[in-house]
Amino acid sequence: MKLQLEPDVAFGVHPEFGVVAAVSDDHPVLDEVLRKHHFRHNSTLDLYTLADDTPHNTAVRAVARASREFQDVGLSVAADPRIMLPPPIPTSDGVAARQALPGQSLTALTGELHELRRSADVADVLDQILDEHHGVVGDLEEFIDTAAAWCDRLGTANGRELGQHLRTIAHHVAFLGDQLVTAQLDLAVMPDVTPEDAPALADVPLLPRYELPSVTHTARARAALASSPNRPTTQSASPDDAARAPAAPSSPRRTR
Structure with missing residues (x-):
């Protein structure tokens, strides 16, 4: 086997020009x-x-797609892993910027489930999704809150109304996170292990989304009473009320 020490193409990060x-x-x-x-x-x-002005995600996709094309024709590619590091989210004066880390790939985490046998291992994967600082649920909530703040900056009734609607969606995401935390804790204490003769996960048909699996009375009661301590459920404002309401500040990232 002949080793090629110098790649045909190398992608890296330039301090002034970004991805090159x-x-x-x-x-x-x-x-x-x-x-x-x-x-x-x-x-x-x-x-x-x-x-x-190329957005970070667009640059990452450009590198990935170009690399795939090069490799398909037999060319060698090298890439600096720092390309995957997103830029820090802008913050107001006096507020520390969040540390930039590569986000978890939800597709990759879904793939991990196919290799797991123990309930506790599935709980560990869910824990990555629910991580306070870098989990996908918290990231989605923060993205929606930021989009709501963007709508507020329009300074129009429609902008304020849409901002309020987005914040309602953020409440639903927070509630979803709380329900996932409950499921994650239940999985963590379950001693169950997938039997050796169980079918591959890819062969198990997924239930149609409109069919809800049956749950116990206790589970129904727990779901009905559950709410986020940091994001209490609020009633949606009418369009007229939303138009008259002052622009609300973007809510902080939820903690657990």
Whole structure:
């Protein structure tokens, strides 16, 4: 086996230009694929760069898709893992910025379930989703709250009404998180293990979404009484009330 020490394409992070690409030679395929994914050659740096206003997720997708095309034609690719680090979320003066960490892939976590046998292991996967600082549930709630604040900045009745509607959705996400916490705790104390002769998870048909599985009376009562201590349920305001209401500040990230 012949080892290639120098890759055909290398992706990295430039302190000024963000995500960039460097090529080992002027092969036309390299230029063609990079330009297809919105990289442009900077003759001064001899690097391919993206536009200054390219969002982080768009840049990551561009690297992933270009890399796949290069590998499909037998070219070697290297990428700096720092490409995956998102920029910090802007904060007001005096508020510490959240540490930038790669987000959990919900698709990857779903794939992990197919390999697990113990209830406690499934609880550990759910714990990653529910993590206070980097879990997908909290991230979704924060995203919706930020979108609501964006609507408030429009300074219009429609903007305030939509902001209120988004905050109601954020309450539902918080409630969903609380229900998942309950399920995660139940899984954590269950001693159950999947039998050796159980069918593969991929072969178990998923129930249609409109069919609700039966639950015990105790579970129904617990679900009915459950509520988030940090996000009490509020009644939705009418459109007229929402239009007259002052813009509410974005609610803080929930803790558990």
